[in-house]
Amino acid sequence: MENEAWIIDRPSLGEYSPDCLRWEHRASTRPNEGEVLVKTLLISLDPTSRNWLKLEKSSAYLPLAIGSVMIGQAVGIVVESRSAHFTPGDMVKGMWGWERYSLAQPMFIERFFHWGRICRFFRMSAAQPRLVCLRSARWVQMML
Helix, strand or coil: EEEEEEEEEECCCCCCCCEEHHHHHHHEECCCCCCEEEEEEEEEEEEEHHHHHHCCCHCCEEEEECCCCCCCEEEEEEEEEEECCCCCCCEEEEECEEEEEEEEEEHEEECCCCCHHHHHHHCCCCCCCEEEEECCCHHHHHHH
């Protein structure tokens, strides 16, 4: 299965520029024991992502480095699961990579059942992030 991802190409220094990310086509991976493969439907572009892109240990929520897939809040559907807590078809929200198919750790995701609740969840975030639909990779590239 082909995958597409936003990869950290270099730290974002000074004024933020999306040039610190690159769009990459790559093979998707299968989940290991305890992991979940999620097809990303929406990603949240939060201002805190800019801090994470500085690649400073003091401002990172999760360890990121050059060559890492960028991470953030997302919404998706479980494609394959090797976790007892999720099954294919489950709608989930949480933290995973900015890629079409991403491996997610069950401790960072949760199941949901109503789109209205998900939209309220994202609107209530302190940064009021924009939701981006991943149906068209080109459109996502233009948004960044």
